[in-house]
Amino acid sequence: MKTFFKLFSLTIALFSLPSFASITVTDSLGQHQLDSHPKRIVALNWDLAEQLLELDVTPVGVPNIKDYTTWVVKPAIPEGVEDLGTRAEPNMQKLAELKPDLILAASPQKDLIPRLQTIAPVLYYQTYNADQNSAKAAIENFRNIAAVVGKTDLAEQKLNAMNQRFADLKSQLETAFNGEMPSVAAMRFGNQTSIYLYASNSTTDYVIHQLGLTTALPQPAKEWGIVQKRITDLQHIKDGYVIYFGPFSDAQKAKLNKSMLWKAMPFVRNGHVNEAESVWNYGGAMSIQYIAESITESLLEIKP
Structure with a gap:
């Protein structure tokens, strides 16, 4: 009987483990650990907002949504997403009030990362610089972000x-x-x-x-x-x-x-x-x- 209860307890522990296990994710700075796949994500650059939307994930906040609709156009940002001001100087108070699980940042926000990290974990994705092919970087970042949100299969399909x-x-x-x-x-x-x-x-x-x-x-x-x-x-x-x-x-x-x-x-x-x-x-x-x-x-x- 004791053996049965030990096995039963071990089985329960094993099935419960994934809910507590962290996940390893990758950004342009290396590998990081997250407690789980985030649900409330802020995207501080248009390309990052676009990557999320294409993965069927709606960010809770994006900067300068009005200009996004003029210049980026597709994919459209759904109603209800909070406008966070400019990409270079996002509204930190609004951002904090959203209580995000994760913040995605790009090169225009790189100097803000220490401040952003006081609000939520930050992942940094750089797509555009003179030393890399921007298209290949965008595709790599798409795959990496898909892993963050648990949408790897969808990313490969797209x-x-x-x-x-x-x-x-x-x-x-x-x-x-x-x-x-x-x-x-x-x-x-x-x-x-x-x-x-x-x-x-x-x-x-x-x-x-x-x-x-x-x-x-x-x-x-x-x-x-x-x-x-x-x-x-x-x-x-x-x-x-x-x-x-x-x-x-x-x-x-x-x-x-x-x-x-x-x-x-x-x-x-x-x-x-x-x-x-x-x-x-x-x-x-x-x-x-x-x-x-x-x-x-x-x-x-x-x-x-």
Whole structure:
């Protein structure tokens, strides 16, 4: 009988153990221990909020939600998520009142980590710097965050689906361009005289190559994967295509289309320029797919 009770007690202990066992998680600083998979998570950068949402986890707080809806667009932030002010200076009082189990931070908040750690455990994920490929970093961080929230299987399903989507989009472009894939300069407007081109380590340049395209004006790696140039530098694109990302207002378009300098560009005269749907080029893993879809849709509208 004593043996039975010992075995019974051991069985109960073993089945009870997982609820008390910690989990090992990884961020850009190394490995850490958490008591359990967190439920109430604050994401202090848009790419981190995006990563959570794509894993079907709604953060309790995100900074600057209004601008997120303009620039990031997808995935949408559900109602009820607390706006925490700016990414660089989040509202610490609001953040503390949310009583988070975990705070996710990125490079704009790195100096705040000691203060944030007085509120809740902090995991730091750096996606954007000049020493790494931003797309590969975003995918690695997606996998690591999925492990934090217990969504590893979902993450792999989404990454596999994204790779299949790349193949589908590439096939569409090959058909549209009769197998002669164009060179493309992907950019944003700074103002009427300056532009931002995407660098070799950017998620956007990664997408261009995943689609079987080439980069019309290659740029060296930069921290955020963008290089500011004069708009006159675009004159070197003779036969290539130029895709510029929104948001870009009707008033801005009207002013641009009146510019003699712009109208003289070879790609403008050839009809090789188009706007692309607003996407966030500094986002998480799934934003890479949205960039690919945006570029493909824009190119298909101006195919030969």
